Amino acid sequence: MENRRRNLERGQRAMILTSLTLENVGLYKGKNVLDLRPKEGKNIVLFGGKNGTGKTTLLESVKLCLYGNNIYGYTKKQYEEFIKKLIHKGEKSAQVTLEFIYFSLESHDTYKVVRKWDLGKRFKEEFLLYKNGEIYKEIPREQWQEFISDIIPPSLVNFFFFDGEKIEKLAEDFSEVEFVNDVKSLLGVTVIDTLRTSLDILRKRYINQEDVSEEISQKLQELEEKRKTLEKELEKKLQSLADIENKKQVLERKLKTAEREFIEKGGEAFRSYERNKTRKEFLESEIEKIKNEIRELASKDLPLATGMDLVEELLVQLEMEKEIKRINFEKEILQNKLKELENILTPLSLDKEVLEKIRNLFSVNKEIKSDIILDLSEKENKTVEVVIQNLKTNTLGKAKNLFLKLENLEEELLEVESALQNVPEEEFIKPYLEKLSRLERKRMEYETIRKCLEEEIRKLEKEKNKVEKEIEKLESFIKQKMKKRMVIHIIEKSQKVIDRFRKEFVKRKIKILEKEILDAFYKLKRKENFIRDLHINPETFEITLFDVNNRKIPIDRLSSGERQIFAISFLWGLARASGKKLPVIIDTPLGRLDNEHRENLAKNYFPHISHQVIILSTDVEVDKELFEMLRTHISHSYQLVYDEDCMCTKVHKGYFWN
Amino acid sequence: MKFNRIILDKKISQKLFILKGRTGLTPNILCRFGLILSLKDPTVPDPKWYKQDGQELMRHVLLGDLDTILICLFKQRAYRDGVNLKDEKLLLELFRAHINRGAELLYNRIKNLSSIKELIDL
Numbered sequence: 001m002e003n004r005r006r007n008l009e010r011g012q013r014a015m016i017l018t019s020l021t022l023e024n025v026g027l028y029k030g031k032n033v034l035d036l037r038p039k040e041g042k043n044i045v046l047f048g049g050k051n052g053t054g055k056t057t058l059l060e061s062v063k064l065c066l067y068g069n070n071i072y073g074y075t076k077k078q079y080e081e082f083i084k085k086l087i088h089k090g091e092k093s094a095q096v097t098l099e100f101i102y103f104s105l106e107s108h109d110t111y112k113v114v115r116k117w118d119l120g121k122r123f124k125e126e127f128l129l130y131k132n133g134e135i136y137k138e139i140p141r142e143q144w145q146e147f148i149s150d151i152i153p154p155s156l157v158n159f160f161f162f163d164g165e166k167i168e169k170l171a172e173d174f175s176e177v178e179f180v181n182d183v184k185s186l187l188g189v190t191v192i193d194t195l196r197t198s199l200d201i202l203r204k205r206y207i208n209q210e211d212v213s214e215e216i217s218q219k220l221q222e223l224e225e226k227r228k229t230l231e232k233e234l235e236k237k238l239q240s241l242a243d244i245e246n247k248k249q250v251l252e253r254k255l256k257t258a259e260r261e262f263i264e265k266g267g268e269a270f271r272s273y274e275r276n277k278t279r280k281e282f283l284e285s286e287i288e289k290i291k292n293e294i295r296e297l298a299s300k301d302l303p304l305a306t307g308m309d310l311v312e313e314l315l316v317q318l319e320m321e322k323e324i325k326r327i328n329f330e331k332e333i334l335q336n337k338l339k340e341l342e343n344i345l346t347p348l349s350l351d352k353e354v355l356e357k358i359r360n361l362f363s364v365n366k367e368i369k370s371d372i373i374l375d376l377s378e379k380e381n382k383t384v385e386v387v388i389q390n391l392k393t394n395t396l397g398k399a400k401n402l403f404l405k406l407e408n409l410e411e412e413l414l415e416v417e418s419a420l421q422n423v424p425e426e427e428f429i430k431p432y433l434e435k436l437s438r439l440e441r442k443r444m445e446y447e448t449i450r451k452c453l454e455e456e457i458r459k460l461e462k463e464k465n466k467v468e469k470e471i472e473k474l475e476s477f478i479k480q481k482m483k484k485r486m487v488i489h490i491i492e493k494s495q496k497v498i499d500r501f502r503k504e505f506v507k508r509k510i511k512i513l514e515k516e517i518l519d520a521f522y523k524l525k526r527k528e529n530f531i532r533d534l535h536i537n538p539e540t541f542e543i544t545l546f547d548v549n550n551r552k553i554p555i556d557r558l559s560s561g562e563r564q565i566f567a568i569s570f571l572w573g574l575a576r577a578s579g580k581k582l583p584v585i586i587d588t589p590l591g592r593l594d595n596e597h598r599e600n601l602a603k604n605y606f607p608h609i610s611h612q613v614i615i616l617s618t619d620v621e622v623d624k625e626l627f628e629m630l631r632t633h634i635s636h637s638y639q640l641v642y643d644e645d646c647m648c649t650k651v652h653k654g655y656f657w658n
Numbered sequence: 659m660k661f662n663r664i665i666l667d668k669k670i671s672q673k674l675f676i677l678k679g680r681t682g683l684t685p686n687i688l689c690r691f692g693l694i695l696s697l698k699d700p701t702v703p704d705p706k707w708y709k710q711d712g713q714e715l716m717r718h719v720l721l722g723d724l725d726t727i728l729i730c731l732f733k734q735r736a737y738r739d740g741v742n743l744k745d746e747k748l749l750l751e752l753f754r755a756h757i758n759r760g761a762e763l764l765y766n767r768i769k770n771l772s773s774i775k776e777l778i779d780l
Contacts, residue, residue, distance in 0.1 A: 291682060291771050298683055298774070301724065303690035306777040307698055310731050317734055373737045374730050384727050396778075403775040410772065 014103045014581030015151060016612050017062070018110070021097040024088040026057035029648035034058075034638060036583075038612050042635040046627075047616045048656050049640030054649045055616040057086075059161055059587045065096040065115045066148055068127060071157065080123045088648065093118045102151055103581075111136075113148065152582060155185035159575045160610075163587030170570065171563035180541050186578050187509040192502045196495060203491045206484050216481075220474045223467055230464045237460060241453045248446040255439045262432040276420050283413040290406045297399055301391045305399060311388060318381060321372050331364045338362040506538045509577070517573030523604040524565050524597070543570075561597050568601070572609055583612035590621040602629040619656045627655060659729055661750055663716050670758045671712030673765040681771045686719045691777065692760025693728060697735045699763065703755035710754075720757075732756065 017036040022028040036045055049055045063071055064086075069079045087094040095116045101108055112130040117123070129136040129144040139147060158166065159182070184190050294302075304311055338359065345355065376384065518534045525531070531553065533546040545553040558566060568589070575584070590598050598621075606613055607630075615622065622630065637655040642648075666674070674685040681688070696703065721728055732753055737743060741752060768774065 294771060294774070295682055295687075298687050298691070299722075302774075302778075303687070303694055304724065304727065305779065306691055306774075307694035307731065308779040310694065310697055310734070311727075314727070314730055314734055318730075371737070373743055374733055376726070376730070380726050384730065387724070387727055399775075399778060403772065403778075406772055407775075 013105065014611065015583060016101045016103075017583050017614070018099045018101060019097075020058065020062060020065075020099075021095070022057075022061055023096070024091040024094040025061055025096055026086055026088065027054040027642065027649035028057070028651075029088050029091075029646060032651050034651065035636070036612070036614060038635040040635065042633050043611055044606055044613045044615060044630060044634045046622065046630070046634050046637035046655060047614065047640060048619060048622070048637060049616070049649075050618055050642075053640040053642045055618075055640065056163065056587055058616055059163060059585055060086075061096045062098060062585060063157060063161060065098040065113050066152060067154055067157075068115060068125065068145070070145065070149070071154055083117050083123070083125070084119065087117060087119065092120065152580075153185075155182055155190075156575075156578055156580060156582065158182050159186065159571050159578065160580075160582045161585040162571065163616075164589050167564055167567045167571070167589060171560065171567040183513075183541055183574065186574055187506065187513070189502065189506055189509075192498060192505065196498050196502070199491050199495050199498070203488055203495075206488045206491070216474060216478060220471065220478070223471050223474065227464065227467045227471065230460055230467060234457065234460045234464065237453055237457050241450065241457065244446055244450050244453065248443065248450065251439060251443055251446060255436070255443060258432065258436045258439055262429070262436050273420065276416050280413065280416045280420065283409055283416060287406065287409050287413065290402055290409065294399070294402050294406070297395060297402070301387055301395050302399060304387070304391050305396055311391070314384075315388065317374060318376065318384065320368065320370055321374060321376070322381070324368050324370065324372060327364065327366050327368065334362045334364060503538070510536045510538055513573060513577045516576040517570050520572040520576070521566060521569035523608075524569055524600050525562075561594050564593060565597055565600070568605065572605070575609070581611065583614065584610040585614045585616070587616040588618060588621055589615070590617070598626060599629065602626050606630060607633045622655075624657060627657070659733075659746065659749055659753070661717060661753075663714055664720060664754055664757055665710035665714045666712040666761070667708040667710070667758050668712035670708065670761045674713065674761050677761075677765055677768060681768060681774070683771070685713060686715055686722070688764060689715065689720055689757050689761060690722075690724060690728065691774070692762075692764040693732070693757055694760070695763045695767075695777065696756040696760035697731055699759070702739050703752070703759040705751040705755040708755060708758040 016038070019036055020034045022032045022034070023030065038045060047055060047058060072079065072082070074082060083094075093116065095114065097112060097114045099110065099112045101110050110132050112128075112133075114126070114128040114130070116126040116128070118126070127144065129147070131138070136144060136147075152160075181190075184193075341358065341362075342355075345358070514534050514536055518531075521531065521534075530547070531545050532548045533550070535544045535546070536542070537544070543555065545555060547553050555563065555566070575582070590601065593601070606615065627634075636653070639652045639654055639656060641650050641652060643650050671685070674688055677683070677688050678685060717725070733743060733749075735756075736749060736752055741748060743749065767777065
């Protein structure tokens with residue numbers, strides 16, 4: 001115990017709760033600030049309150065503030081209901097604020113944790129973390145909860161913050177599953193177990209990928225054979241290619257010689273024959289071009305060019321018809337005017353002679369003795385004029401030109417054709433010509449073969465590349481397989497090591513735990529020699545007690561008071577074994593204890609269990625007598641009083657009698 | 659003059675086919691040359707010479723852009739020949755006769771495309 005104090009002084013990781021503020025939580029209406037910081041080297045802060053004044057609310061609030069729903073694991077809906085019930089009747093929002101100092105190896109910092117609830121339109125929880133008065137910025141907001149859980153692991157909460165009920169429950173059954181799990185995580189076994197399970201999963205995953213290697217190695221063999229075949233074939237083809245290239249070179253030399261001979265022996269005539277042939281082709285294509293141009297003209301207005309007399313006549317006729325129409329039009333106008341004039345003149349009863357003169361004045365003498373036979377509209381007239389205009393100015397000239405060209409070309413073609421027919425078939429050139437063309441044919445043949453070979457080689461190389469890539473892929477796959485096999489091996493080895501480590505680790509931890517529990521028990525137990533030894537099964541965590549004679553003592557043979565004392569010892573031991581220096585909060589711890597046990601607790605337990613002990617008690621538990629015994633360790637105390645008027649709990653300084 | 663198509667005599671159609679081979683010109687174009695040739699011939703063709711059992715030519719194919727002017731030339735000739743221009747039926751018969759005869763005349767004069775030149779009044 002002296003030891004522990006010294007540890008704390010050395011600056012080991014430790015924690016002190018400095019204040020708890022409840023706002024509209026449970027029975028606490030409005031803002032209630034509770035100073036939790038132990039003063040003057042005293043370690044106990046005592047809260048007195050009769051049943052139903054909100055003691056348990058204090059304990060719960062601390063947990064809730066630190067962990068929120070994480071410690072309850074409710075569904076969202078359930079949690080919402082839980083908080084709604086927790087909020088003081090009639091209030092719309094509530095808040096718990098917990099401040100604490102955390103001593104780490106390097107420094108000590110003040111933290112403030114705030115959890116706010118709002119019952120507005122939608123339920124809202126806000127979680128805030130401050131460090132040394134400022135919002136905590138060193139880690140992102142999402143990781144605040146994790147940070148808190150690092151300082152005070154939720155798995156330890158049951159050993160540090162607990163109530164009488166918990167002790168009673170534990171006293172009844174030490175093998176409670178929930179508790180066994182807490183003990184496991186406290187010992188650090190959970191981490192090891194998780195690691196082992198993860199490794200097992202990993203190992204299974206690797207193992208599942210085994211057992212195809214037989215097939216793969218067979219495939220690899222096949223591919224290797226295929227590669228060999230391809231390489232052989234490729235070699236053959238390359239050889240053939242080289243052969244053909246050689247032959248071709250020889251041939252080309254021969255060809256050159258033959259050509260020289262051919263030229264020397266009078267190939268010039270042959271050459272002019274060739275020239276004429278080319279010229280003939282050229283002329284023919286030129287003629288065709290011209291002919292097409294003529295055909296183009298023929299499909300337009302060229303036909304009219306074959307009847308220019310007729311066209312001229314037509315023009316005259318059209319002009320005449322236009323004139324007739326104009327005169328007729330004039331006549332009509334004058335006749336109309338005359339009629340109007342006569343209408344005016346008749347009432348005047350003029351002289352007949354005068355009237356005749358006037359009539360003559362309006363008559364038109366011009367007369368063309370011709371019929372209107374074509375009677376074209378103005379538009380048609382225009383069309384005809386345009387066509388004829390184009391015929392005269394364009395088409396005739398163009399046609400003349402084209403026909404002239406055609407004539408010339410055709411004449412030349414005739415000449416060239418006759419020249420071609422007259423090529424003298426000189427007998428002595430023939431053999432050279434034949435030789436030349438034979439060699440040429442051979443050369444073409446070689447060229448074809450060469451091209452074929454090249455194509456085949458290209459294909460073979462492509463295929464070979466493909467096979468090689470596949471081989472590479474398989475080989476790397478096999479390599480990986482080997483690696484995997486290594487991994488499996490390493491995993492299995494690691495698992496064995498972990499198993500050994502776990503065994504040894506648990507054994508040691510449990511030895512410490514056994515010692516700490518026994519130690520605690522000795523401190524609290526009046527019959528010093530009743531239990532001599534204690535064993536915890538490393539597998540099941542079952543507890544066995546032994547008496548002086550090393551005989552097993554069944555736990556249920558202990559009295560209920562003894563069992564509670566043992567339960568408290570058990571919790572104390574666990575807390576000590578955890579190595580953490582955390583505050584302890586105990587709610588109504590002394591339920592069924594007789595006076596002697598309570599005195600023991602007051603003397604040996606509360607003063608020494610932690611550097612900060614917050615006791616929530618009724619006036620029956622920590623009564624006058626006990627209060628006096630604890631007095632020297634009590635830093636300060638509060639009394640919780642239920643006020644009927646406001647239907648809420650009021651917090652006063654002092655204890656029931658103090 | 660109103661008509662949509664002209665049906666040629668079968669023999670004339672064959673001659674046009676041969677002419678096409680000689681010149682590379684299509685029957686409708688050949689007929690345009692032939693029509694002018696026939697209009698220039700002082701004798702009047704008789705529609706009875708030609709049956710309507712050969713190739714059929716649509717008006718727009720036959721005359722194309724030269725429609726108005728060729729019809730004018732034809733009417734002028736018919737007028738000179740003393741034909742009543744109001745008699746549409748007779749006019750059409752005569753037109754068909756000119757087209758047929760023209761093709762025949764052309765057949766006799768054209769050996770190849772170059773010989774078109776000889777028809778032209780340069």
